[in-house]
Amino acid sequence: MDAVTATLAPARRATVRPMDAGDLPFVARLHRRYLPEGFFVRLGDAFLRSYYRSYLTSPASVALIGEVDGVRAGFLVGTVDHGTYARHVGRHHRAKLLAAGVWALLRRPGLARTLVAGRLAGYRATLRRARARPAAVDRPTRFGVLSHLAVEKAMRRSGLGRAMVQSYAGIALLHGTRRLRLVARAESSAARGLYLSLGWLPGEEYRDGDGVRWTPFTREL
Known part of the structure; x- marks a missing residue:
């Protein structure tokens, strides 16, 4: 009887490193996609x-x-x-973010109508409140927010998302953070499964406001 052999794909190696300025174009593209x-x-x-x-x-x-x-x-x-x-952000990036936003609106005037509907007012109010708070309140609040996570579609079974979330939680714990928060699209079963498996509730x-359904998650460290 002839032996039957199968060629297995080599295991992918997922690693995590700090982001630097040279990564920003890649990050912007991945965010948009x-x-x-x-x-x-x-x-x-x-x-x-x-x-x-x-x-x-x-x-x-x-x-x-x-x-990977x-x-x-x-x-x-x-x-x-x-x-x-x-x-x-309010103290050091407000001007650059506003300038970048204005330039985008000049190139695409139709976007201004959305801002007039109230979004820009909300963003500016948040920045003003942040700048108005005295430095004395710069004490750790002991909660962090996982703001954005994205992985290339072809690499989503490599364990990379899990590795990045675990690295983030470990860094937060070293900083004395005791609670983490995030929101994920409600219809994303993959995201829900990932966060539940890592202890997020x-x-x-x-x-x-756009009708998108979201699920908030928290994790105690």
Whole structure:
């Protein structure tokens, strides 16, 4: 009898490293491709690059790149003290973000109608409140937010998403953070399964202003 042999694909090696400025174009592209919800995407890659740069400069944030076999395949950004991160954005990135947003609107005037509907007012109010808070409240709030996570579709069974979420939680714990939060699309069974398997607890589902359904999750560290 002839022996039957099967060739198995080699196991993929998922690794995580800190994000740097050279990764920002990749991150913007991945965000646009896999995280299309929200107004930021419609402002374009230049705005997204400016937005993600704030995670590189804040001492209260985490910015990670995931690689599979040495090739970039995903990213994660989050905070270890969300209040401090928000104040950092208000003080150090507000002007650049506004400039990038205005430039995007000049190139695509139709977007202005959406802003007039109330979104820009909300963003500006948040930034003003962040800047107005005195420095004395820059104490750790002990909660962080996993803000964005994206993995290339072809690499989603490599364990990369899990590795990045675990790395983020470990960094947050080292910073003294005791509670983490995130929101995930309610219809994404893959995201739900990932977070549940890592000890995140789901909250009550809600819809945003665009009618998208979201599920909040929390995790105690």
